[in-house]
Amino acid sequence: MSDELVVLRGGSRDGESTKVDSGVRRILAASEAPGLLDVYEANGETQALPGNTEQALVFEHAGQEPADGIAPELLHPPSH
Secondary structure, three states: OOOOEEEOOOOHHHOOEEEEEEEOOOOEEOOOOOOOEEEEEEEEHHHHHEEEEOOEEEEEEEEEEOOOOOOOOHOOOOOO
């Protein structure tokens, strides 16, 4: 599988970018709120990011979910 560049919009991770496997359309990320995860979903848009030649897929903040039962290694830590 190839990687896709994504940028997160909204929530506590607004503006952060990361790479995900092709086909990923939902990301759970650690939230600033204790015990909660930020949920980001692909919205079909793309956006140019400085320093990158490829367009980034946009993932919009879709809400939060309790972190109960989610193994830490399943979370996707975005990077700048």
